[in-house]
Amino acid sequence: MDQAETKAAPPVEEVAHWAADLDESRSELIAQARWFAAEALAAASPALPVATVGTVKLVVSELITNACKYAPGPCRLEVTVDAEAVVVRFADTSSALPQPQDACPERVGRHGLEIVRAVADSYRTRLVPGGKRTTVRLNLPPLV
Template sequence: MTTTTAPPPVTPGRLGTQTIPLPTGPEAPSHARRAAVAFLHRIWPSLDPGRRDDVLLIVSELVTNAVRYAPGPSTLTLTTAAGTLDIAVTDCSCAPPAPRAPDLTDGTGGMGLHIAEDLGARVFTEPLADGKCVHAAFNDA
């Protein structure tokens, strides 16, 4: 996957990481968004509100994909370091996400990875022995 738009500069105020275990049901995306708001408020309080909303949308989309396509637990890890913000969602499915044409009529999705890229994230999948980790990374370089 490639980013088609240039991301705005990302300059977090402090270095930090937080891993949040997520519930397995439909409440996982809202739980993840609340955790992300707290993390960003603590680590990066000067983040533009519009950009914060972009981050929360990407968190929701990645976590929703994990809940929908991976049976079992997932985690959200947020990391800021040296001008980067990495949103990482780990789940127990080894199948990598497959971008597909968005379904605008039946409501079956297909927009999450496209949304992340359109908002300036570099999306990539890290295979793990017991699943995968999907990253959406922002870099100011």
């Protein structure tokens, strides 16, 4: 009698939301956002690869850092996990779109957008009423 192959069931879509006022301490906000993202990803079933969790936390750190520097007012973070990807959506009050810069090893700082674009499978920022919204997609490895 042949045994049927069993595969892990794909995760049900999980969506988590976090909002903050950017008047708080920058380092505290970054830590809170990273914690939120890690908790949202911990709820995924099956468990996500450790490297994916680290990459999502890095993306969140870069997005919140930029908002703290350039966008006064509140921000909103959404993390969605499904069978194919983790999608991070971040909204802030700045109406200025980020401008990519050429890589420059001598430049100190301002590498956040470079980093996010390098690790993302897709990246988009668009203007919305009241500011802008950035969407970053990180594809998950296929279930085996």
